[in-house]
Amino acid sequence: MPTSTKHLPDIFDRAKKVMPGGNTRSTVFVPPRPPYAVEGSGAFVTDETGRSVIDCNNNYTSLIHGHAHESVLDVALDAAKKGTAFGLPTRYEVDMAECLAERTGIQQWRFCNSGTEAVLMMLRAARAHTGRDIIIRFEGSYHGTGDEVVDQESLGVPASTRQSVLVLPQNDLQALSDVLQNHSHRTAAVLIDLMPNRAGLQPATHEFVQALRALTRHYDVLLAVDEVISLRLSWGGFHKHYGVEPDLISVGKIIGGGFPAGAIGGSPGILKTFSPTTSGNVMWGGTFTANPVTMAAGLTALRLYDEKAVLDLNIRGDHLRRQLKSAGIPVNGFGSLMRIVTPNIESLWWNLYDKGVLAGSNGLLALSTAMTDDHIQQVAEAVIGSTTDLSVK
CATH class of the missing domain: 3.90.1150.10 (Aspartate Aminotransferase, domain 1)
Structure with missing residues (x-):
């Protein structure tokens, strides 16, 4: 021992x-x-x-910011004293969405409680917007614990997921090009982590990311970038390091200030499917989503960073x-x-x-x-x- x-x-x-x-x-x-x-x-x-x-x-x-940062704790405690959760929206989530929009240049945001949930919401947004089913992702990358983004041979994962998810080697441009050529009409999005932790934290090459963005635009497929971990690496997100703009982005980790948090960002044209003011919208709740303690702590943490x-x-x-x-x-x-x-x-x-x-x-x-x-x-x-x-x- x-x-x-x-x-x-x-x-x-x-x-x-x-x-x-x-x-x-x-x-x-x-x-x-x-x-x-x-x-x-x-x-x-x-x-x-x-x-x-x-x-x-x-x-x-x-x-x-490490553990128990005084400024983060102060605002979290102040928010908690006024109420830890409500059955109403609060100004805290508006403040956080404005901060993320200003920081990343991505216009609209929607919150959840974890990176896993953010990725699943991002995939739902892609499918709702395009009306297509298939998601392309890359071997070895970890995108949370949802059935569609874990190893398809994992225990408990239904075989049916293989019909809607195609898994390719990362940095293999030819494989990506071939799959998009054959399946783009059924593909909602390509999901990528630009530096996947589970796959060894090896950054994707600039050439591959640039080609990926060009191919997804050519085939009218959405580019969904998972920045739950990598948001911290560049001002505005790690995708800025590559000089590309995603159609959708998932974030988490540092945006919670030490509390559970997740979010997706995208253009109004894509995220409008979540709007409760339109008919046929995607219903997506979450009892503790955007709770004031997390939003207050996360906003302070982001401003400090x-x-x-x-x-x-x-x-x-x-x-x-x-x-x-x-x-x-x-x-x-x-x-x-x-x-x-x-x-x-x-x-x-x-x-x-x-x-x-x-x-x-x-x-x-x-x-x-x-x-x-x-x-x-x-x-x-x-x-x-x-x-x-x-x-x-």
């Missing part, structure tokens, strides 16, 4: 009695049993044993990635996000944790504005030391 779990209390035993495998979120399980978080402050998270580590997981990229903050954090990430590569460590990513490439991911995770760094269970490192240069240097030393330990073994 890794040293970090030696003194864990019986919480994992309790968990196994009431949750399958003691787990309700697959991505945070690390064998043989994970540490349990009890507190977070700034760049650090503290587990059940009292151990504090630098948080380079940041709830899988969502905590852009301004254009300079985006650039500064990316510079720090680029420096860390160069440092790791110079030490011979395979690492992918862009800006403030990176992924360590190793076949010994479980051992690496525990080595890092024992050296004071919390990574993603897949080797993901996500920086936050709460980190200082000293924190990032500690992360570099921990990663280099951990990979050295594994190579010696």
